Amino acid sequence: MFDFEPIGLRAKEAARALSWADTNIKNPALRLIAQALNENKRAILEKNRTDVKAAEAKGVKSSLVDRLYLNEKRIEGIAEGILKVADLADPVGEIIEGTVRPNGLKIVKQRVPLGVVGIIYESRPNVTADSAALCLKSGNAAVLRGGKEAINTNIIIAEIMRGCLSKAGLPEDCIQLVDSTDRESAEAMMKAHGLIDVLIPRGGAGLIRACVENSTVPVIETGVGNCHIYVDSAANLEMAVDIIDNAKTQRPGVCNACETVLLHRDIAEEILPKLKKRLDQHKVEIRGCPITKMILGKCVVDATEDDWATEYLDYILAVRVVDNIYDAIDHIRKYSTGHSECIITDSLPAADEFSRQIDAAAVYVNASTRFTDGFEFGLGAEIGISTAKLHARGPMGLKELTTVKYLISGSGQIRE
């Protein structure tokens, strides 16, 4: 049986020391980490080769091996990302609001770290460094539990980071990597209520479902995006084709990519051939409803119920012709994962209706869903895109890694 308690207790203790560490201690630690990652590229790449070879030997498919794979440029990118986190404003200590009550009590609401943040993720080793940096800057101890494919890479990255913490005068245990990658260790983290303050799964729908179903620690669901674009009867069709193309093909493997397009029947016949022509440039497979098939012909694969619910993360697009905006809204309400949804229209009432009725982290009018991202929103680096409604929704950055505390000071006030 995997025993999480010692790890959890060390994290709690480290979090206590970190919670009020000045920005002038945390930022140098982050810069040391960025520097050390760059200086230790060779050692990291060596461990990464071990992981990559093992994955290849096991026949892991190439898109997954690519997620695992590091090279010098990718490590430099990770280091650069950490420097960007150092440059962001420190959210800890911010006074959000304050008041003096009629009885003279002074009340302020102050931003403080959450405490211990648990992150369960899959094969991408950059998550190890990214997540740790965001937790560190926001004053939280990080407990990282990555996938087994990346274990050797993760171990060396964590070691490098921990060494830098010591040098910067912070407890090493502000960053801990759980080196057991079996199911038990993940489950132990899910049950660590009282030791972990929030669990953030970063990975596929299966991982997130497992966390939601099994966790007694509060979970923030992130990153599952079955995103839709609805093209209204009043849409600028050229703009629609540009946006759909961008949202589908600019980077199909990410959560804010478009998966289903809904077309108002009045414009379906006009837009579909244009859309098909454009998507053909990226060999996008179209899975369509009967009307789509009637218009485009045999090249369209019959869409099944499953297609409406699937986040392809690939060069595949589901297409459905709908009678009106209400049918589009109903479809989206049924299949949306609450990530990013879009309407293309020049009609103000249609834009308003869609914006009101759609219940998602990000609702777009006339722009690509690909913009749902901390940097694109001007918020800075993010630990994930929350599709949950509690605590954080949308890009989850440093502020979302904090909670608040009321500080009340008086001069002997008692309640009558």
Added chain:
Amino acid sequence: MFDFEPIGLRAKEAARALSWADTNIKNPALRLIAQALNENKRAILEKNRTDVKAAEAKGVKSSLVDRLYLNEKRIEGIAEGILKVADLADPVGEIIEGTVRPNGLKIVKQRVPLGVVGIIYESRPNVTADSAALCLKSGNAAVLRGGKEAINTNIIIAEIMRGCLSKAGLPEDCIQLVDSTDRESAEAMMKAHGLIDVLIPRGGAGLIRACVENSTVPVIETGVGNCHIYVDSAANLEMAVDIIDNAKTQRPGVCNACETVLLHRDIAEEILPKLKKRLDQHKVEIRGCPITKMILGKCVVDATEDDWATEYLDYILAVRVVDNIYDAIDHIRKYSTGHSECIITDSLPAADEFSRQIDAAAVYVNASTRFTDGFEFGLGAEIGISTAKLHARGPMGLKELTTVKYLISGSGQIRE
């Protein structure tokens, strides 16, 4: 097997209609409810008698029967509370922040309802009306599941409220009472991920633990308060006695009442007899550490490990003498439920250290813990005091019953 799905689907549908209902529709509904509760006092009291008699017949203890019991004045108080909710500002639709990005994308972050709020509570029938009113005002459908002791009272209150919703032009299912009060119905709500957006247990520690352990729906923990007051060596001892007396005895059955007092050893001998004398007026039992007992003598009951962890909600106070502020902080960090913690001191460094190190919703300097309350903080009515760190911490009012949505509007922007 209890089937929650039909209730959940009706709630979701009602929430959709309610989510953008104007304040000018919601407020009249609330006023109708207040009026109808006042007009139907006799019918409510009749049902309440049935519940009270059944409880008495079962030998339920009198403090619990009191929680269940309604009279005309209490019903008037409930109706008045609902009118106060109508008077509060509507949080829905508030633009929290907004920006125009360099590429011309306009991004606003807007407050929207959570959707469906589930409330599981125990014997107090006022929770039925209070919670429903707060959910209604914040645009959320409420699914209420009260205790079996109050079932007849709850049913009639819910019926009255639902009738008013119809009259006000809102779906009746904005408020639903689950009329099954067995364990299965509570468990079904805990597992209703996708149908309920947040579950708020209102009741004792056992109920809250059950929700945390079994729920796949996000839970906000509320209202368990093992609150401490630490009297520092630099304290004004008269103020300390006044505050402790108030925090312990002004209303001992509530979550912000004080349960343990920690005394710096330098002032223990001086304050203890004064404190004892004052607390004797309310026949408060003192459970003390060995030094406390040495000072006060045999009248002190020996405190056990359990005492430090117990929320008495009664005229009992645990007392421990500590060597210094750090021992006090360590004690509180170990036993605190993160509700309200207090230091009495005239020393600025001590006040600062305590405020930094204590991890709780409300940290007091020189004031009674009894102030942790939505109205006392100037925030208005609350659905509970959150001791969770995610989403809401401290008094949880209308704003905390909302989430946000990013609305992004463009003119064809795509991501490069």
